[in-house]
Amino acid sequence: MASIELKDFYHTYDARMGKGETSSFCIENLNIKWGDGKAIALLGPSGCGKTTLLNAISGLIHPKGGSILFNGQDVTALSTKERHVAQVFQFPVVYDSMDVYGNLAFPLKNDRVPRNEIDRRVKEIAGILEIEDLLELPAGNLIPADKQKVSLGRGIIRPDTAAVLLDEPLTVIDPKLQWTLRRKLKQVQRQLGITMVYVTHDQHEALTFADIVTIMSNDGKIAQTGTPEEIHNDPYTPFVGYFIGSPGMNIMECSITSTGFDFDDFAIPIPVGLNEQTLSAGDNYQFGIRPEFVQASMESRDGWLPFTIEIVEDTGAYKITTLKAGKHKIKARIPEEMPVVENNPLWVHFPDKHIKLFQGNKRVF
Template identity: 40%
Template sequence: MAEIRIQNLQKRFADFTAVKNSSLVLEDGKFVVLLGPSGCGKTTTLRMIAGLEFPTGGTITLDGSDVTYRRPRERDIAMVFQLFALYPHMGVRDNLEFPLRNEGVPRAEIDRRINEVAGILRIEHLLGSRVGGLAGGDRQRVALGRAIVREPKAFLMDEPLGTLDAEFRELMCVELRKLHERLKTTTVFVTHDQNEAMALADHIVVMNNGEILQADDPHGIYNFPSCVFVARFIGRPPMNLLQVRGTVAGGDSQVQVDGRLVDVPALQGDADRALLGVRPEHVRLVPSGEGLGGHVERIEYFGSHWIAELKTEAGTLKALVDKHTRPVEGERVGLAFDTSRLVLFDAVTERLLPSATTTAHRPSMRHG
């Protein structure tokens, strides 16, 4: 068991609060991604879990033991950094052996672990090489190997793919996911890249301004964003947000957008002002005069589809259009929505309004 639990965690640097009263349960054996923009508090949270920073408030437990103020070597965790943190004067094998020799592991056990990890990461042919001559992807594999050979209770990874080019990042995402499915070790991974998060995570924790905004599986994060920030941060293009006319109240199953009634899942909350949220793939272009009215301002071609940017009286939105149906710039069109996939936000608090569909979804992760 290697459950990590943080409770009311805080970190202040002089007058700046990097992490604000965060509580979270990271379940044993799960791959958890801390996701958010630069400066949101995700790396500081990871460093506190690792023992590289001590909190100014709150507690951290690992495997049921309070480790809040223990040194990194006392926590039985392994960390992988963005810049590899390998010893350049050592060879690959020496880098892999180094943490085991420091722990006094017997020679036969060291050889067993090195051979096993080299096979898992497919770096057997590199064991006799010098680190300085390796490509970025191979160096990252060696850095991962040095963490894995320790057989820790948890892996902590601070943007480990950030220095790799796009092709290598995609490859390493696949390899990391396969590795996790094989080892089943609790993993906490920090990134600002939503594509990495969606590809890797069992659970995603979205942070901003030092706060945890939502903790859920990728499906819940994408389809039921807890607030406007998450709706805009997740998705490329992000969720469209349109102004709703008038107030909304519990029991409503229609809202007014640009003078037209739009069916929505039955609301279970009230708001004086609201925003309608719809993903681009849930918008359809229909003949002018049907649905919401708008005109095509711009189009982008992505090979498998078009992205059309559309101007309406309720705001600008984007629609994903089949590659065989090219929109025409300047054309007036109608817009229809997949009404079962719509969500609403309170325009003042920017929080998700509960509805029949949102309350049916139960977050897969505990926080708060």
């Protein structure tokens, strides 16, 4: 088991964008430290470099600069095998020509572990993964979910596995089994106290799996690392705010004047508690509020802002409305019983304690 640290990580690569086209990507000056024995999710939009980062950690690719440390020791120059990491891929990888037992035993056989030790270990891991019944079956005939379990099993069968890296492991799994498999992953992680890095573009997967979530933005930078609660409630950048939550945080351009936030089409007073000294009057602020914190009313109220209802989406438990005022469009989550009608007005209020303020891609409040 190990903590994982990346120092001044730098890598460029060409990604194939379908037929013949390629495009260069770059990850620069990236620093992360993940604690030992944690369930970590590396979350980001498709094509942001998550898989590259993962492959660098496992040693499948070598970064062009910076270093990778396991438990404080530099492993940048070590081979994949010497790092003792395991990796589970997007498409389940099993050795078709062996049965499940042979698959699980394969890494140990390569390490020349004694036969009876292999047998003990295979049974132990099969027990944890609940695949004892499958041991004699040809691995190629399993359903994807079971293949993925075998693949994970090969990863954790070595007693000295430092970390397990999972690259969108649920992509090809039957949706009905995704939940079970994710729970299994979490259970294995807890039971063995193993460091697991789980790469995904699905925030729901990330937030339910991880103790720590690291969010990468499109430009290959780390936007934020924190617990799921911190990520949700305290986004460091508008990107994180918008990326997390469904729908994501409303972000509106605004400027600050002596009286408050000026949105051109409307204005609101500066919330109590916001220290005016930390803010200077000026443009280029982004005002953020999550849809679920926007308060709404069918009637006009003092100090509330009038918006026009553009779209109403009814999820059954609540309604998501898209509201418009001037050039601004926001989303608001409103109670199911509110009889909102498209093209009618709706008055909204942004409670002070839920307002986030960004400037130049950074949180200032």
